[in-house]
Structure formats: structure tokens, C-alpha cells
Amino acid sequence: MKELIKSLCEHIAPPGGERALSNELLEKVRDVAHQTSIDRLGNVIATKNGDGPHVVLMAHADQSGVMIMDIADKGFLRIIGAGNLEPGRLVGCQVVFQNGVKGVVQLEANTKDAEIRFDHLFVDIGKSSKASASELVHIGLSGVIVAPFTELGATRICGGSMDNRVGCAIAITAFRDLAAMNRHVSVVFTAMQTVGARGVGAATFALSPDLAIVVDAGPCDDVPGHDVSSTELGKGPIIQVMDGTAIVSVRIRRHLEESAKKKGIAAQFGVWPKGSADTDAGAIQLTKAGVAVGGVHYPARYVGSTSTVVDVQDAQNAAILIVEAASSYEG
Amino acid sequence: MLLKRLTQAMGPSGFEDEVRGILREEVSPYVDAIYTDVLGTLICEKGRSQPGPCVMLDAHMDEVGLMVVGVENSGLLRFRPLGGVDPRILVAKRVRIGSSKLPGVIGSKPIHLQKPDEQKHPIPEDELFIDIGAKDKEDALANVQLGDVAVFDTLYDTIGDGCVKAKSFDDRVGCYILSEILKKSYAVPLVGAFTVQEEVGLRGATAAAHRIAPDIAIALEATVCFDGPFVPSHSEGTRLHGGPALTVQDGRTVADVRFLRFMMETATKHNIPYQLRRVKGGSNDFAAIQKSREGVVGGAISIPLRYMHAPAQIVSSKDVENAIRLVDAILQEIASGNWVEERFAN
Structure with a gap:
């Protein structure tokens, strides 16, 4: 699992730019799938025909980033956000664009920390004129923060694209296990989730799942400043009760809970108000006449920041939980 | 003149009848259904x-x-914005x-009567009202019902060097472009949609x-332009x-990069000037169309518009002409079969 996550983290995939990651994702599942495709919005889809209700695993492929929206006279780039990065956290960070060009994000002089918006930021790519900068980059080119995959001790890892390459790795692992059990299962690596769950609806429309399980980062609050934590790193996968987009039906949630028990896995519950951990779940649930949806998330610290910390054991247990729940689901 | 008729027509969200009537009459002779x-x-x-591929062209x-939501005993109308x-x-x-089309004036306290503090702040929405010259509530209700809508009273005119001024270029200019395109013929299945309730x-x-289930969609829009001397480029x-x-x-929306490249390449090939929109705020109908059914390829072509959503707006006639050329x-x-997704995929 750790190696899989590491290899997925090597790609730059801001929202709308998921195609840089598509081939690698397809390679990880192609040998066990009956059909694979990339749809019009960039969702990567693999399906294994088999027994039982059609269960679809959904993990978003994109990561939050920035996009160039102007190239100024002295070769400085102006950027807008693409996803959920807070502009104030980007000051001093390095950014790498889709074509490999790197730069440093900095702040206009005389801006107070509390007021930082994207219009106050610029990127220095080492060029001194608009013309020379324009040879390297163009308006509309996206980039992500440079924060490579790093091991923190035996089981914990951090990096800028943990959210949601860890989810992709869990979905790949669970999909392969379910395919080996000859279940009817699909996996979708969804596009443009970080800008507001824009891709997943199209894939859901195409697949008409009997059950969709979303795999995403579940923010945990076991850090200094919180006296009591609701979710903790290393304490097992998080079964979603609700996020800002969907309330999971009690029937699905109970099924996930029982599946965890059956496998002897400790699980936690995720109850997130709007904006704190929005996922693809809502867009799935409201497709066509409605779709049964659940969420199995991995605990992640500092979601929305430039580097996220995850425990690989949580990810492994999330995959086991998903396989059990999907293979015992009767519709 | 079509653009003049369209901008002077009344059509707030949900009340597009007059605009639809003009468009229906204008394009009927040129379309199959x-x-x-x-x-x-x-x-x-x-x-x-x-x-x-079936191409959907959209203009709202x-x-x-404004919508009338109450009448004071004095006969003044309370309203709420629509959009x-x-x-x-x-x-x-x-x-x-x-x-x-009853005339009215949005009244406010004159400067002579304002307290020094009131002069420092914009007048809040709930202290504004529409005055139709009614003597009391009963008199007002003889002419106006709750739920009636109001639009700015602005005449279309040419202004300066190559510009036109009117209300509601957002998005009557898109409707105008779409009408002109529907008058031409192309060897592709084409569906024009003059939509409601975008705002x-x-x-x-x-x-x-x-309903249309297009393969490709392009929204024709008006977009923000604030290119004054005191505004930085970005x-x-x-x-x-x-x-x-x-x-x-x-x-x-995040642009569908392949279709964006196709549009840019087409503009260059046909010698048509274009620009990239340099702002994140705002949106248009393509956002909704893109997510429809199994997903739709496409983008938006927008006319730079000064003073968007204000009573008097300005567009460049050259920009409008070039937009028609670009869509064409x-x-x-x-x-000609030159839109091939894979060719524009990097």
C-alpha cells in the first residue's frame, strides 16, 4: 500500500488536469477489469463484471492547486486557486506547474497576513520579463505545491497529494480484491472533485450503481489546540455519517459498521458540517432517481493545508472494510 | 436592429417572454424546428x-x-433583486x-436631508423603494401586483469609437450572436438554446x-471587463x-483544456483576435451543461462587457463581430472533422 501511494503521488493532477495521472491509474486496474475508459470529463473508469449488486468505488484523482491567470511585466505570474488551498498558507511555498516549470509563491509588499487573497500572491519563476516568462508558461496552466511523498517513521507518511492519492490506492486495492472474488464492481477515479464534485455526476449517470462507496480524506482533529478529538489518526477508517453534501442513509452506515465488526477493525464516525470535509457523496446521491451512497474515509491531519499526514494502517483497514462491505451487500 | 430590440426588451429571470417572442420571430425562417x-x-x-457531433450553442x-414584494401605505413599492x-x-x-412597462423611479433621500453619517455609507437595500407616482397603496395596486418585475429603463445607442451602450448586454449580446449563427448553414447537427433563469x-x-444531450456545447456570454487606467492587469x-x-x-468550471486548445487554434488559423479571461469569479451556462448526463465537451465564448449588471453597459462592436466570426x-x-479530442490532449 505504501509503495502504491508513493507511486501515485509522483504525478501532478490539479482539477481539470487529471489526465496526467489517468494512465498510471488505469495500469493499476486494467489487468483485472472487463472494461476501462476515460470519460468526457476526465473520470477514469474500470468495471469488472461479476456477481452481486453493482458496487462502485469512488476516489477523486485531482488535488488542489493553483492556476496562472496573468503574466505581469517583470515576469511574475499572478495566480488563482484551483481547489481548496488557502492563499495565506501558500506564501513561501514552491509550486510546480503541469509542464515541470517551478517557482516560489510570494506576497505583495504591505499586505497584512489576515487579508491575504489570491490577488496578493505572485509566483517568481526566475524570469525577468513578460516575454521570457511567456516562453515557459501560459495563462490557464495549472500547478501544485511541491511537497513530495515522505515517510514519517514506520507507518505514517506525509505529502502534498495524500488527499486523495491515498484514497485512490485504497480503491485500487479494494477493487482488485473484489474482482478476484468475482464481484460486479467498478472503480472511478473522479475528476474535478476539489473544485466542487463536478466530475463524479457524469460517471454515476453512466454506471447507475446499486451502491457507491466514496473514499476520501477524513480530517482529524487530534492535534494541539483541541482538548477533545472526534477523529484520530491511527484509530481506523472513518465511516461517514454526514458531510456538507450528503447524509448517508442509516441502512448503509449500519452495514459498513457491521462489516468493520465482522473483520475486527476499529472504525470511527465522520460527522462534518458543510465546508469542512465535502466529498463526492452528494453529487452521487442525487444522480438520476437517487443512488445509495456510503463513505469510508482515511483519517488525515491538516487536510486543506500544503502537506497532509496519514497512517498507512488506516488505509489498509479501510480497504479491508470496503471489500467486506461491498461483497456482503445485498442491495 | 436586432441587438437594439433585444436589449430594450424586458426579460428578468423567469419573465423572458418578450425576448423569446423577438427571437422566435427572428430565427424561425432559418431553422428546421x-x-x-x-x-x-x-x-x-x-x-x-x-x-x-451534435453541437449545442447556448445564450441566456x-x-x-427587481421583483416587487410589497406596497407601503404611501404607495411606494418594496422590491428585492432578482439575480x-x-x-x-x-x-x-x-x-x-x-x-x-409602467415607469418608476428608485427613490432615495436627497443629499439635503441626509445626516452626515448617512452620506458616508451606501443606502442599504431595505431603505430603497420604487416610486410609481401612486397616491396610496390602493392606487399603486391598481397598476402593480406583488411579483411584478422591473428592469432598468435604458435606451440602446452607439457611443464613442466603435462601442454600443444599453442595458442587459448580459446576455442579449449572446442571443444576438446565436441568432446570427442560426441564420447560416453548417454541415453539423446544430441546436441553439435560448435559455431562461441563468442569473x-x-x-x-x-x-x-x-433534453438536447449534445456532444459539444458552447455558451455565448458577456463577461466582466474593468480595464480602467487604475486597475492592475490581473x-x-x-x-x-x-x-x-x-x-x-x-x-x-475549469476549462476543458482540449476544447480550449481547439478554439484557440481555430482563432489563430482564421486570423480572429481572442483573449483569455483573467478572473476566477463569475460563471455561465456551460458549467451546468458540462455536468449534464455523462458529461459534455465544450467551453464558453464571452464578450467583454463594461459595467456588468448595471443600468448602462458598454460592449465593443468589433468584439461582437469577432465573436460571430469565431463561432462560425x-x-x-x-x-470538417477537425475537432478530434485526442489531437488536443497535449
């Missing part, structure tokens, strides 16, 4: 049985407006209310896209006379 859907979107089909008929109206621009403007949340386009959005603007990212060139290229 023309009908409205249940929300009121006017759909025009042309050459739909031809081979090739509605404009931002994104900046209350600071409303003071002292002339409006027309309801299908009878309140892309509602008409959502239903229309589901805050101006677009430049007037800079050509039609293509979107890289807005509030609700794109349809020709698609008809």
Missing part, C-alpha cells in the same frame, strides 16, 4: 439528422432585475415595471442540456476591443 421546453427555454434545431435570455444586483448602483435609477443559478440550461478580467474571451477557469469558424472546423 423551434419549440419551448417546460421552463421556457427556446430550442432551435437545424440539420439535426446530419452526421457528426434573462437579465438581472446579482449591486444595491449601490440602484439609487435614483429609472425602471420599467411589469408587462405594461438565478443556470436553471434553464440544466434542463435544456439534459484585476481587469478582460479588455474591451481585445476580442472574444475564452475561459481558463471561472467560479464553476469553430462550426466550420467541426463540420
Whole structure:
């Protein structure tokens, strides 16, 4: 699992730019799938025909980033956000664009920390004129923060694209296990989730799942400043009760809970108000006449920041939980 | 003149009837089928049985407006905005209310009576009202009903060097461009959708896209332009006379990069000036169409518009002309089989 996550983290995939990651994702599942495709919005889809209700695993492929929206006279780039990065956290960070060009994000002089918006930021790519900068980059080119995959001790890892390459790795692992059990299962690596769950609806429309399980980062609050934590790193996968987009039906949630028990896995519950951990779940649930949806998330610290910390054991247990729940689901 | 008639017509969100009437009359002779859907979107089909990808061209008929929500005993009308109206621009403007186009004035306390503190702040929305000259509530209700809508009372005119001034270029200019395109013929299945209720949340386009199920969609829009001398380049959005603007990212879409490249390449090939829109805020119907069914390829072509959503707006006639040329060139290229997704995939 750790190696899989590491290899997925090597790609730059801001929202709308998921195609840089598509081939690698397809390679990880192609040998066990009956059909694979990339749809019009960039969702990567693999399906294994088999027994039982059609269960679809959904993990978003994109990561939050920035996009160039102007190239100024002295070769400085102006950027807008693409996803959920807070502009104030980007000051001093390095950014790498889709074509490999790197730069440093900095702040206009005389801006107070509390007021930082994207219009106050610029990127220095080492060029001194608009013309020379324009040879390297163009308006509309996206980039992500440079924060490579790093091991923190035996089981914990951090990096800028943990959210949601860890989810992709869990979905790949669970999909392969379910395919080996000859279940009817699909996996979708969804596009443009970080800008507001824009891709997943199209894939859901195409697949008409009997059950969709979303795999995403579940923010945990076991850090200094919180006296009591609701979710903790290393304490097992998080079964979603609700996020800002969907309330999971009690029937699905109970099924996930029982599946965890059956496998002897400790699980936690995720109850997130709007904006704190929005996922693809809502867009799935409201497709066509409605779709049964659940969420199995991995605990992640500092979601929305430039580097996220995850425990690989949580990810492994999330995959086991998903396989059990999907293979015992009767519709 | 079509653009003049369209901008002077009344059509706030949900009340697009007059605009739809003009468009229906204008394009009927040129299309194979023309009908409205249940929300009121006017759909025009042309050459739909031809081979090739079905192209949906979208322009919304509605404009931002005001809705009458109450009448004071004095006969003054209380209102609420319909769509994104900046209350600071409303003071002292002339409006027309309801299908009878009753004239009204948005009243406010004159400067002579304002306290020093009141002069420092914009007048809040709930202290504004529409005055129709009624002597009391009963008199007002003889002419106006709750739920009636109002729009700015602005005449279309040419202004300066190559510009025109009117209300509601957002998005009558898109309707105008779409009408001109529907008068031409292309070897692709084409569906024009003059949509309703864009300003309140892309509602008409959502239903229309589901019905039409296009392969490719282009929204024809008006977009923010604030290219004054005191504005830095990265805050101006677009430049007037800079050509039609293509979107890289807005509030609700990240551009489909392949189709964006195709549009840019087509503009270059046909010698048509264009610009990239340099602002994230705002959105258009393509956001709703893109997510329809199994997903739709496409983008938006926007006309730079100064003073968007205000009573008097300005566009460049050259930009409008170039937008028509660009849509025309794109349809020709698609008809010639030159839109091949993989070719534009990096």
C-alpha cells in the first residue's frame, strides 16, 4: 500500500488536469477489469463484471492547486486557486506547474497576513520579463505545491497529494480484491472533485450503481489546540455519517459498521458540517432517481493545508472494510 | 436592429417572454424546428439528422432585475433583486415595471436631508423603494401586483469609437450572436438554446442540456471587463476591443483544456483576435451543461462587457463581430472533422 501511494503521488493532477495521472491509474486496474475508459470529463473508469449488486468505488484523482491567470511585466505570474488551498498558507511555498516549470509563491509588499487573497500572491519563476516568462508558461496552466511523498517513521507518511492519492490506492486495492472474488464492481477515479464534485455526476449517470462507496480524506482533529478529538489518526477508517453534501442513509452506515465488526477493525464516525470535509457523496446521491451512497474515509491531519499526514494502517483497514462491505451487500 | 430590440426588451429571470417572442420571430425562417421546453427555454434545431457531433450553442435570455414584494401605505413599492444586483448602483435609477412597462423611479433621500453619517455609507437595500407616482397603496395596486418585475429603463445607442451602450448586454449580446449563427448553414447537427433563469443559478440550461444531450456545447456570454487606467492587469478580467474571451477557469468550471486548445487554434488559423479571461469569479451556462448526463465537451465564448449588471453597459462592436466570426469558424472546423479530442490532449 505504501509503495502504491508513493507511486501515485509522483504525478501532478490539479482539477481539470487529471489526465496526467489517468494512465498510471488505469495500469493499476486494467489487468483485472472487463472494461476501462476515460470519460468526457476526465473520470477514469474500470468495471469488472461479476456477481452481486453493482458496487462502485469512488476516489477523486485531482488535488488542489493553483492556476496562472496573468503574466505581469517583470515576469511574475499572478495566480488563482484551483481547489481548496488557502492563499495565506501558500506564501513561501514552491509550486510546480503541469509542464515541470517551478517557482516560489510570494506576497505583495504591505499586505497584512489576515487579508491575504489570491490577488496578493505572485509566483517568481526566475524570469525577468513578460516575454521570457511567456516562453515557459501560459495563462490557464495549472500547478501544485511541491511537497513530495515522505515517510514519517514506520507507518505514517506525509505529502502534498495524500488527499486523495491515498484514497485512490485504497480503491485500487479494494477493487482488485473484489474482482478476484468475482464481484460486479467498478472503480472511478473522479475528476474535478476539489473544485466542487463536478466530475463524479457524469460517471454515476453512466454506471447507475446499486451502491457507491466514496473514499476520501477524513480530517482529524487530534492535534494541539483541541482538548477533545472526534477523529484520530491511527484509530481506523472513518465511516461517514454526514458531510456538507450528503447524509448517508442509516441502512448503509449500519452495514459498513457491521462489516468493520465482522473483520475486527476499529472504525470511527465522520460527522462534518458543510465546508469542512465535502466529498463526492452528494453529487452521487442525487444522480438520476437517487443512488445509495456510503463513505469510508482515511483519517488525515491538516487536510486543506500544503502537506497532509496519514497512517498507512488506516488505509489498509479501510480497504479491508470496503471489500467486506461491498461483497456482503445485498442491495 | 436586432441587438437594439433585444436589449430594450424586458426579460428578468423567469419573465423572458418578450425576448423569446423577438427571437422566435427572428430565427424561425432559418431553422428546421423551434419549440419551448417546460421552463421556457427556446430550442432551435437545424440539420439535426446530419452526421457528426451534435453541437449545442447556448445564450441566456434573462437579465438581472427587481421583483416587487410589497406596497407601503404611501404607495411606494418594496422590491428585492432578482439575480446579482449591486444595491449601490440602484439609487435614483429609472425602471420599467411589469408587462405594461409602467415607469418608476428608485427613490432615495436627497443629499439635503441626509445626516452626515448617512452620506458616508451606501443606502442599504431595505431603505430603497420604487416610486410609481401612486397616491396610496390602493392606487399603486391598481397598476402593480406583488411579483411584478422591473428592469432598468435604458435606451440602446452607439457611443464613442466603435462601442454600443444599453442595458442587459448580459446576455442579449449572446442571443444576438446565436441568432446570427442560426441564420447560416453548417454541415453539423446544430441546436441553439435560448435559455431562461441563468442569473438565478443556470436553471434553464440544466434542463435544456439534459433534453438536447449534445456532444459539444458552447455558451455565448458577456463577461466582466474593468480595464480602467487604475486597475492592475490581473484585476481587469478582460479588455474591451481585445476580442472574444475564452475561459481558463471561472467560479464553476475549469476549462476543458482540449476544447480550449481547439478554439484557440481555430482563432489563430482564421486570423480572429481572442483573449483569455483573467478572473476566477463569475460563471455561465456551460458549467451546468458540462455536468449534464455523462458529461459534455465544450467551453464558453464571452464578450467583454463594461459595467456588468448595471443600468448602462458598454460592449465593443468589433468584439461582437469577432465573436460571430469565431463561432462560425469553430462550426466550420467541426463540420470538417477537425475537432478530434485526442489531437488536443497535449
